[in-house]
Amino acid sequence: MSQSQPLIIDCHGHYTTAPKALENWRNQQIAGIKDPAAMPKVSDLKISDDELRESIEANQLRLMKERGSDITLFSPRASFMAHHIGDFNVSSTWAAICNELCYRVSQLFPDNFVPVAMLPQSPGVDPATCIPEMEKCIKEYGNVGINLNPDPSGGHWTSPPLTDRHWYPIYEKMVEYDVPAMIHVSTSCNACFHTTGAHYINADTTAIMQLIQGDLFKDFPTLRFIIPHGGGAAPYHWGRYRGLAQEMKKPLLSEHLLKNIFFDTCVYHQPGIDLLTKVIPVDNILFASEMIGAVRGIDPETGSYYDDTKRYVQATGNLSDAQRYQVYEGNVRRVFPRLDARLKSQGR
Amino acid sequence: MSQSQPLIIDCHGHYTTAPKALENWRNQQIAGIKDPAAMPKVSDLKISDDELRESIEANQLRLMKERGSDITLFSPRASFMAHHIGDFNVSSTWAAICNELCYRVSQLFPDNFVPVAMLPQSPGVDPATCIPEMEKCIKEYGNVGINLNPDPSGGHWTSPPLTDRHWYPIYEKMVEYDVPAMIHVSTSCNACFHTTGAHYINADTTAIMQLIQGDLFKDFPTLRFIIPHGGGAAPYHWGRYRGLAQEMKKPLLSEHLLKNIFFDTCVYHQPGIDLLTKVIPVDNILFASEMIGAVRGIDPETGSYYDDTKRYVQATGNLSDAQRYQVYEGNVRRVFPRLDARLKSQGR
Numbered sequence: 001m002s003q004s005q006p007l008i009i010d011c012h013g014h015y016t017t018a019p020k021a022l023e024n025w026r027n028q029q030i031a032g033i034k035d036p037a038a039m040p041k042v043s044d045l046k047i048s049d050d051e052l053r054e055s056i057e058a059n060q061l062r063l064m065k066e067r068g069s070d071i072t073l074f075s076p077r078a079s080f081m082a083h084h085i086g087d088f089n090v091s092s093t094w095a096a097i098c099n100e101l102c103y104r105v106s107q108l109f110p111d112n113f114v115p116v117a118m119l120p121q122s123p124g125v126d127p128a129t130c131i132p133e134m135e136k137c138i139k140e141y142g143n144v145g146i147n148l149n150p151d152p153s154g155g156h157w158t159s160p161p162l163t164d165r166h167w168y169p170i171y172e173k174m175v176e177y178d179v180p181a182m183i184h185v186s187t188s189c190n191a192c193f194h195t196t197g198a199h200y201i202n203a204d205t206t207a208i209m210q211l212i213q214g215d216l217f218k219d220f221p222t223l224r225f226i227i228p229h230g231g232g233a234a235p236y237h238w239g240r241y242r243g244l245a246q247e248m249k250k251p252l253l254s255e256h257l258l259k260n261i262f263f264d265t266c267v268y269h270q271p272g273i274d275l276l277t278k279v280i281p282v283d284n285i286l287f288a289s290e291m292i293g294a295v296r297g298i299d300p301e302t303g304s305y306y307d308d309t310k311r312y313v314q315a316t317g318n319l320s321d322a323q324r325y326q327v328y329e330g331n332v333r334r335v336f337p338r339l340d341a342r343l344k345s346q347g348r
Numbered sequence: 349m350s351q352s353q354p355l356i357i358d359c360h361g362h363y364t365t366a367p368k369a370l371e372n373w374r375n376q377q378i379a380g381i382k383d384p385a386a387m388p389k390v391s392d393l394k395i396s397d398d399e400l401r402e403s404i405e406a407n408q409l410r411l412m413k414e415r416g417s418d419i420t421l422f423s424p425r426a427s428f429m430a431h432h433i434g435d436f437n438v439s440s441t442w443a444a445i446c447n448e449l450c451y452r453v454s455q456l457f458p459d460n461f462v463p464v465a466m467l468p469q470s471p472g473v474d475p476a477t478c479i480p481e482m483e484k485c486i487k488e489y490g491n492v493g494i495n496l497n498p499d500p501s502g503g504h505w506t507s508p509p510l511t512d513r514h515w516y517p518i519y520e521k522m523v524e525y526d527v528p529a530m531i532h533v534s535t536s537c538n539a540c541f542h543t544t545g546a547h548y549i550n551a552d553t554t555a556i557m558q559l560i561q562g563d564l565f566k567d568f569p570t571l572r573f574i575i576p577h578g579g580g581a582a583p584y585h586w587g588r589y590r591g592l593a594q595e596m597k598k599p600l601l602s603e604h605l606l607k608n609i610f611f612d613t614c615v616y617h618q619p620g621i622d623l624l625t626k627v628i629p630v631d632n633i634l635f636a637s638e639m640i641g642a643v644r645g646i647d648p649e650t651g652s653y654y655d656d657t658k659r660y661v662q663a664t665g666n667l668s669d670a671q672r673y674q675v676y677e678g679n680v681r682r683v684f685p686r687l688d689a690r691l692k693s694q695g696r
Contacts, residue, residue: 150540156504157540192498192505197557197592201581202550209545229588233549233581239617240577243643243654244545269587275623295591306591 155190163214204232511562552580
């Protein structure tokens with residue numbers, strides 16, 4: 001925990017490598033929406049601890065060791081949340097299964113994985129319906145945060161903005177349990193939006209602009225959001241956003257947003273991380289790679305994995321060692337107090 | 349035309365300061381959609397040359413002189429295109445009026461303004477219907493480019509991606525007349541998307557990802573698009589886009605995109621322009637400010653207008669004087685050959 005050897009905490013990892021049985025079960029569930037006779041039971045899904053171990057050791061854990069990261073905040077595969085599929089019951093069963101798997105991974109690898117919950121959102125359904133799953137994950141499974149999808153329709157954006165009272169039941173529970181939310185969409189079913197190349201990044205940008213337009217943090221001064229993928233377009237256009245807030249007579253973004261929103265470092269090249277760390281105050285930056293995720297290849301320009309974001313954080317001239325400690329560990333502990341408590345209970 | 353004194357050509361300006369009579373006429377037209385008796389005639393709109401002159405001299409031309417830019421490629425106000433309103437006839441009448449006004453401005457200020465056309469797009473209507481207006485603007489009004497809205501629905505994204513054959517009639521005419529298109533959406537009527545803070549930037553990101561997914565430029569090797577607002581999120585996430593193209597087995601982006609797409613400099617702070625000019629080859633960067641546009645204030649951090657982008661282009665350490673000439677003039681002449689011809693005919 002010293003500043004020279006920070007814990008490297010990746011606040012954004014998904015279980016993208018779950019055993020194939022999970023996907024097969026989901027496909028059966030989707031078939032069961034139209035043909036109830038085909039609907040599988042939860043108990044039909046059988047994944048052993050050995051299978052879970054193998055899927056992690058050969059993938060995320062191997063890369064964490066290679067890259068030198070210690071802990072991943074681990075949530076169900078984002079693109080598979082697919083909240084647009086089926087109704088609340090379909091989402092509810094699916095979320096429970098996915099969250100249980102991440103919980104089991106965290107039990108099998110207590111030093112390396114800490115669970116973050118997906119919610120059983122469904123388009124047009126009151127978000128309050130998500131609270132039982134959310135509470136179970138926090139209280140029984142030790143989840144330290146949640147992923148909140150601002151567009152459960154999957155690219156049609158039919159829900160109200162994040163500043164709308166529609167979402168307040170979730171926010172009230174987040175405040176009660178002192179857990180942050182990563183604002184993270186799922187698969188796009190709109191042909192205009194490529195899931196990881198357009199929908200994800202657009203959602204990040206959209207969320208930030210919604211938060212600029214509104215005054216959500218007046219109602220919830222302790223609410224905390226992580227905007228993934230380096231905040232979408234926002235840091236690159238920070239002057240635009242500062243200027244738009246100014247036209248709207250909002251306070252400076254340092255006041256209006258930065259007490260409550262945080263950016264991860266899922267930006268897959270050095271100039272992007274250099275900009276992020278130049279423009280956004282270091283207190284608002286959390287280390288993350290989204291490994292193993294959207295971009296799995298090796299960058300021919302560097303010979304390293306695109307998503308090995310630790311290399312960029314190490315190499316940027318914008319951070320001192322003390323600031324790197326903040327990005328890797330200090331800020332993450334502050335934004336996720338339940339993670340901090342868990343680490344302290346482990347003597348870390 | 350020497351490199352030491354380039355013409356400063358702003359490739360992205362809209363007529364945001366048109367006389368109030370224009371907006372009044374449009375409001376009447378919108379009322380006329382529901383109440384045909386209220387529908388105004390085109391001839392009801394009367395704007396004198398003096399009114400046009402005044403609206404330009406007090407605004408764009410004043411700021412161009414203050415900031416030291418020479419020429420603006422000038423198109424109708426983007427947020428007022430509002431292609432989602434009414435049917436093709438409504439859009440067609442409106443586009444004709446707006447394009448005529450920009451043409452008149454270009455006639456009144458032939459040294460400073462060169463027109464770029466909006467199209468009479470309408471959701472669900474074949475883009476081929478836009479061709480008569482497009483041809484009139486190019487052949488009779490001397491327009492050197494067009495603005496193409498990839499989402500005429502205004503934030504619901506109901507049209508197919510830009511790589512779809514749906515759009516090919518427009519592309520065929522663009523190639524025939526050798527005019528580029530700026531990919532520019534209009535007002536968002538989706539409450540999730542703030543028009544200039546989310547919808548514009550998302551559309552830029554979306555367009556680039558569509559072009560990565562497809563192979564449009566195999567069919568149209570000479571087609572040229574300008575992606576405004578610095579390319580949305582793309583340059584900030586250039587590693588992500590290079591990596592996604594790689595996963596899709598596409599050629600390097602230098603091959604796959606950069607012979608055909610160009611980024612403007614509408615990025616309203618120094619770190620953004622520094623990133624753009626570091627990541628994107630200089631041949632693909634065109635000077636622009638979108639003045640007078642979305643962000644009209646003065647940045648308290650610099651004491652200058654946010655949208656005075658020439659300051660950032662001047663100040664960046666990433667460009668030599670020869671490269672600045674490219675950004676200000678050389679590239680714009682190359683991407684807009686009809687502008688180049690017009691300037692040459694003026695001895696410039």
